[in-house]
Amino acid sequence: MILRPLLVSAGAVITGFAVTAIASTAADAVMHGFGIFPASPQDMTGSLFALAAAYRAVFTVAGGYATARLAPDRPMRHAIILAAIGLVAGLAGVVAYYAIGDGKLGPAWYAISIPVEAIPCVLFGAKLANPRRVAVT
Template sequence: MLKSSIAVIAGLLSNVILSILFDTILKILGIIPYDHLHISASLVLFVLSYRIVFSIFGCYLTAKLAPKNPMKHSFILGGIGLILSITGVIFAGHLGPWWYSWSLVFLTLPIAYLGGKIYLWQENSK
């Protein structure tokens, strides 16, 4: 149980830390504004794209660290992400375009699947 929890927490933390770090770097460089209300659709798509990559990596890491059932662990992280995404729609949906928050809701479980599958494909190719 402890190893399973560590696997999920590691995947979650990697996603959060990478996203915050990259957001901060882009803000310091002046690429994205500190005010999330004045951001172009193309910039929102850019932010969404790198956060998708970080999320896939987080689910991959969770699957890799899982003591058994890597897909199950990846989907547990995806479930946590789904809950957080729905919470974001409810409480923070006004901070950007409506479609950004909803895209996170709809993409979370496919991202979890893909992260887990990439790990399995890598393991099966050894």
């Protein structure tokens, strides 16, 4: 039955994406809840955006790790698929940033950092999960 391996593969990638998205969203909520990030409509400082970019990078590594660990075979191929999805989602964020304009979504470097860190962070997480299983074939 070909459907089961396909579902397991899709589940591995979806789980990696969910780990990244849910952890990032939860961390944002915690930062706002503890008053580390200011409440809307106050603007965040550059250092707070740097903090957000740093923990998002860590969560992106975790997403790559989860995907590779759950992949039924070829963990790096699964991680590459997750990285591509993250890159596309991050580029959509950059487009939104420039469409809304005027820095309303923070500094440009922050918007650009999301897709830039997608590929290396996901692949690093996958490498951590499977240090000996790195074939992309």
